[in-house]
Amino acid sequence: MxxxxxxxxxxxxxxxxxxxxxxxxxxxxxxxxxxxxxxxxxxxxxxxxxxxxxxxxxxxxxxxxxxxxxxxxxxxxxxxxxxxxxxxxxxxxxxRALEGARSWQEEWARALEAHDPGYGAVLRVFLNEEGLLEFGGEAEPDLLAEDFPPLVNLWSAGLYLSREEAKTFQRELLALYHRYAALSPARQAEGQARYLVHLGLAPAPK
Structure with missing residues (x-):
């Protein structure tokens, strides 16, 4: 209880x-x-x-x-x-701070600033390869390059999905999170680095 x-x-x-x-x-x-x-x-x-x-x-x-x-x-x-x-x-x-995830956003911004002091100087609004609107920095780094840290900051103006596809996406996101979250107690004891995670999915207002 x-x-x-x-x-x-x-x-x-x-x-x-x-x-x-x-x-x-x-x-x-x-x-x-x-x-x-x-x-x-x-x-x-x-x-x-x-x-x-x-x-x-x-x-x-x-x-x-x-x-x-x-x-x-x-x-x-x-x-x-x-x-x-x-x-x-x-x-x-x-x-308001909690619902806006302000504390985590500020910590995330500090972590990214430590890696790239110039990050965030310019806002980029663009269509990605899938034709969706994205918001990010002026230059998109090679996120998957070996020398780039495990950082992702992705906000999309929307994915167009059926309800069944959205529910599948929801389940897959949560399953992936729980898969790695289960490793955390042992990794913390080993002194591994801590990573901030944000997952968000919601029907867009009409």
Whole structure:
């Protein structure tokens, strides 16, 4: 059973991807502040700040103490792994940012800028080889070249499909995502790079 969230602070934290992702390690089991910092590349101060907010919001509870030489380590765990938040509990600005995927878009833009500092200086609107309208940069790089990083940023003005074809496309997209998502726990433990993913498919308004 999912946990219904009525606490306004908890609702705001869970609806903010940048904060909610810090709850993930605690959802998997007892975790220390240092574990959180190491897992997500945070400073200890940043990790302590997030844990403090989660405790105040009732999203974390103490999960014991790890005895060792020196100072004992406090462990915490999330109160649940599935949360339901009434929309009225989420501040409008946070909800708009979440629904617009603003947090992920900003992180994606920073990642691309690090690879190509000039990316995005010019907007290109063009017909692709299939006759569909696309939006992108001034020059289309060879995405599949070995020396080009695994980056894709594709927005199309529309695919024309029957409902059956669209449902097949939907299933294939989700199956492909889940196929690679299943590898993530092991790959994270191996220290592999993290990739942002966006999948979107919807009937266009008439």
């Amino acid at each position: 999912a946990l219904w969230v009525e606490n306004p602070l908890a609702a705001r934290l869970l609806a903010d991807p940048g904060m909610a992702v810090a709850l993930k390690p605690f959802m998997k089991g007892p975790t220390s502040v240092k574990d959180l910092a190491l897992a997500q590349g945070l400073s200890l101060q940043q990790a302590h700040y997030r844990v403090g907010l989660f405790l105040r919001a009732g999203l974390l509870v103490p999960a014991g103490i790890l005895r060792r030489r020196g100072r004992p380590v406090r462990l915490y765990r999330a109160v649940d792994t599935d949360f339901r938040i009434p929309r009225e509990r989420v501040p409008e600005r946070v909800l």
